[in-house]
Structure formats: C-alpha cells, structure tokens
Amino acid sequence: MSSADASTPQQQSLPLGFVRGEPVIDKPEDLYIPPDALELILESFSGPMDLLLYLIRRQKLDIVDLPILPITRQYMEYVEMMKDLKLELAADYLVMAAMLAEIKSRMLLPRPPAEDEEEHDPRAELVRRLQEYESIRQGAQHFDAMPQTGRDNFVAQAMTDAQELIEQHLPEVALAELALAFSQALAHAKLQNHHQVQREKLSTRERMSRILDLLQSNQRLRFADIFEPSEGKAGVVVSFLAILELVKEALIEVVQVDAFSEIHVTNREQIYADSTT
Amino acid sequence: MQTPQLKQAIEALLFVAEQPLTETQLFEHFSEESISRKQLKEVLSELQSDYQERGVQLTLVASGYRFQTRAELGGIISRLWQEKPPRYSQALLETLALIAYRQPITRGDIEEIRGVSVSSNIMKTLQERGWIKVVGHREVPGRPQLYATTNEFLDYFSLQDLSELPAIPEAPEKVSPKGAAVQTTAETATNTE
C-alpha cells in the first residue's frame, strides 16, 4: 500500500490535498505493470474517464455497482504517479479526483432514512457518464478498425485526354440585357451630373499631371477639351489654374494662331519638334 | 444510346471524375442521349458485379459512386508512397465518435462525456478534413455551436449514411437534476441549415 491513504478525506481543498509534500515512491501493489511500460501506459490515457474505465475493467468490475472506495484510491494513486513522472497532467484529472472524493464522502455520510436511496445514489451520475463514455470508446475503436480512405482503400483514377475536347463557349447576351445596360449607363451619367457639386476639391497639381499625361498621347489639345464641364465651376477653375501653373513652369505652351481661332495647348517639346518641320 | 456504350461511358466517367458521382449527376450527364433512370440503375448494378472480384470496386458512398481499391490491398498499395497514412489519436477518434453517434452535439457535451477539455487542434483537424461542420446553435445562454458529421466523413469510411455505422449502446438516461436540465435544452436546438 502506498501512502495515498484512501480513507483520508480530501474533499475540502482538493488540489492541495494531493500534494502531500513528499513524492509517492511506491507504486500501488496491484498495478502489475513493468516499470518501463508504466510511463507509456499513463501517457496513453485519453483522459480521466479513460483512466477510470481502465481501472474498472482491469478488475473486471461492473460499472453499475461501481465500488467507489477502491476505485477512488487507485485513481488517486495513478494521478500521483503521473505527477511524479512529470507527465503533463491535465486539470481535468484533478476535477475527476474532486468528483470521486465528493461521491466517496457522500457515501460515507449517514443518510436520513426518509430519503429515497435509489434516486440519490451519489454514484449515479458518474455511472451514467462511464457507461456513455464506454459506448463512445467503442465507437472510436470501430472507426479505427473500419476501412479508411488513404489507409486501407484508395480512390481509383484513370487518365484521359478528354480535357482537350472541351469547347470554349462564349458568353450569351440577350437583347433585353443590352437595352438594360444602355439605360443603366445613362442613369449612371445622370447620377454623376447630379453629384458633381459634392465632388472633392480637386488639386491643381493632380490636374497638372493629368494635362501633361493627356499631352503624351495627344500632340495638341484643344484648350476647351481640358475643361470637363461635368466637373462644374470648381473643376474648370482648377484646370485653368493648372494650365497657368504649367505655363509658368514652362512645361506647356498655349498657342492661338489667329485672333478668335481655337486655342491649343501643346507641350514644349512638341513646339520644338513642330518648328523643325 | 445503346447499353454497352453507356456502360463504357459511365465506367470511364467514374474513373476520371475528381469526386464520386451520384445517380442524378450521371443521369444529367447523359441528358443529350436521353437514357432512362432504369437503364442507368441497371448499368451501375452491372458494373458493381463486374468489378466484384477485381482489384478496384465500384462502391456507393455518401457522395455517390466511386471506384476504390479493395481494402485488403491497403498494405501493398501504400508502399507506393514514402509517407505513412496518418494514425489518428485516441482523443481525436473519441471526439469524432461522439460527433458521429450523438450528433448534433456541442463542444461542451463532448467535454462532459470525455471528462477532458477538447483541444482546439482536434476540432480544427476534424474541420479541415471536412469531416465535421457546424449545423446550428443550441438555444441556451452562449448559443454554443452544434456539430455534425459531413458526407466527406461518410466517404472516408466508405459509408452511404449514418445508419451504416457499427452499432454502439444508446446514451443512458440522465439521472441527476442537473443532468435533466441539460437533456431539456438539447431538444431546443435550432438547425441553421
């Protein structure tokens, strides 16, 4: 027998109750496990229910008549060993220990004779959980044994060159869709005009870049084309300021051949190119 | 379309499709050839018996028909690849079993029965493999997610539906007053699907 005395009630401050200030060196007598296999076995439990079920099964005990005293004692011994082996002991093991200790203490307490013993067997809930857990463990074992795709069977595939025969279909358009798209485009245009006043203040520098960019693709721009009436007065002012700024920085030239003829904007390079021809 | 030709075509289709094909998918595939459902069923059943004793078999799984290798050849075939197929931990299999046998189920239910907190890794692995999905919420405070298994789960185990799962004992009746409360709320689960 180890020092883990099962008769010592530990239900008050449970986690502390297990730390006895001294390590448990003796293994419980009834373990019958080779020492080197012990760690492996302890690690293999998937949780406190698994451990509890193992303890019950090992002694060929019936879950329904769960002998709470010896099982609690053995459970505590295992938990102590897990601690000693510095296995990562989940808090869940301690929760179970607390539950076992609580059941044990309730069973030790004398019950008022009036109480219905069947209804209030303190073990009942644990027994139910053990039964349910045992069924699920059985289900898990079935899964392990059933043929698994990628382990036991594999999906069969054959080659084909049929992909080469896939035809490319072009999108279909209905006439009504086209008419709808047209009215949407127009509606969009109207919406834009409507919202012009709310447009953000346009920056002169940005407009300068845009005019220069325009002059990249067009040798000459009509002065009038630089102004976007849709931008409203503010936009026209910004464009005008941008042109003045560009002239000042000698990036563009404003040309008018005759009085009242169309005013054109060209970039400076263009003028030199023109003058050489 | 003549049956021998249809049989060849269905056989070829099942061997090149990336996914299992359902009877309906096959039926629609041959809409131009106007085949009958009866003809299709006959061809599928003929193919199944043709391949009965072969290295690959025509199997009906949850997502449809697919050709797959005989389970007993697993060892010889897996030599083709260096990597060993993954072995799933006891904890993962128990979690999967709970979801499969007791669905729809919340993470809290799983933790209660297994007596340990369910690691997020396990839930992530199960979801990444496409074996489980959230099918709704239980209408209790916190509205915990309800998990259920998917067709991919059934496909993985070559099953057509959940009724083909090996039987395990029914969940025992809850006894404690607290347990009774849980039972009640379980029945008010909402399904978002």
Added chain:
Amino acid sequence: MQTPQLKQAIEALLFVAEQPLTETQLFEHFSEESISRKQLKEVLSELQSDYQERGVQLTLVASGYRFQTRAELGGIISRLWQEKPPRYSQALLETLALIAYRQPITRGDIEEIRGVSVSSNIMKTLQERGWIKVVGHREVPGRPQLYATTNEFLDYFSLQDLSELPAIPEAPEKVSPKGAAVQTTAETATNTE
C-alpha cells in the same frame, strides 16, 4: 503470392499511381512477395485483354502502363469539365450598349458617359467577338477612333438593322458648351467603310 491476388494488386496499383508504372517498377514493388518477371508479364497481358472492351483500357505508353479512357468516349467525358458559358461584365455590356445606341462613338465619349475609363480588354473582347469595329476617326486632335456595331452584331441579336433595337428614353440634352461641341464634331466623322 498467388496470381489472382497479384493481379488484383497490380490492377489496383495502376489505378492509384499518379504516374504510369513500368514493368520494372512493378517488379520492384513486389520484391517482398518475390514474384517472377514471367508472372508479372502474364498478369499485365491478362489485364490488357480483360479491359479490351471496357470504358478504360490498360495502355503501355512511353513511361509505363496506365489505365486510360477509350478514345471514342472523349466527347462524352469532356462534358464533365464543360463550364457554363461565362457572363460578360456590366462594364462590357454598357460599353457595347453605348456603341450600339450612340454609334459612331469614341472611347472618350463612352468614358465620359460612364464616368470611368473603358479598359482596353473590353474593346478587344468586343472586337474579337466581331460585334464592333472602327469605322473612322473623329477629326479632332488625336483623331480618336469611332466605333460602330457590325453585321455580326445584328445577326447575333437577330436584328435586321439598328432601328430594331429596343427603344430607350433618350439621354437628356446636354447643356454644356462641350456637349454641343461634341455633337458638332460627331457629325463630321468620316466613315472609312
């Protein structure tokens, strides 16, 4: 290893290997079972004749043996991957609509009405489809191209001529000076047809 079992295994292997398998690869795969070359050759030749009249056939290609679908089934099989025709974007439809209803029209005009730039891709798609073409240039600086719809466009929509396009409320009259200018220059468009 018995021949029937070896035959099943080879059949299964050829169906799951990502690549064709050579006789030597197969031979080495069964090194544990110590099969003979002769046995292997016989099994391969049996498999080839088993599948002679099936939807998939065992074929020896440069890199080894593989199962592949019968050539004449290509058309039926390719339907598996046949995608639904894509849909044109709203931007493309609006561009086409503007060209149809307001032709001849420049890209700039379209951009002005739509308030966004017209991508070159859209113009390219419409030209490749044969629905629009360049019919001239507007005689303004830059000589922008004027687009119009083609006879193919009319044919596609089963129209005799543009007057059969569904009636659409006219755009409101432009009041800005620039609008007027555009109106004038549009009339001076030269038609290169």
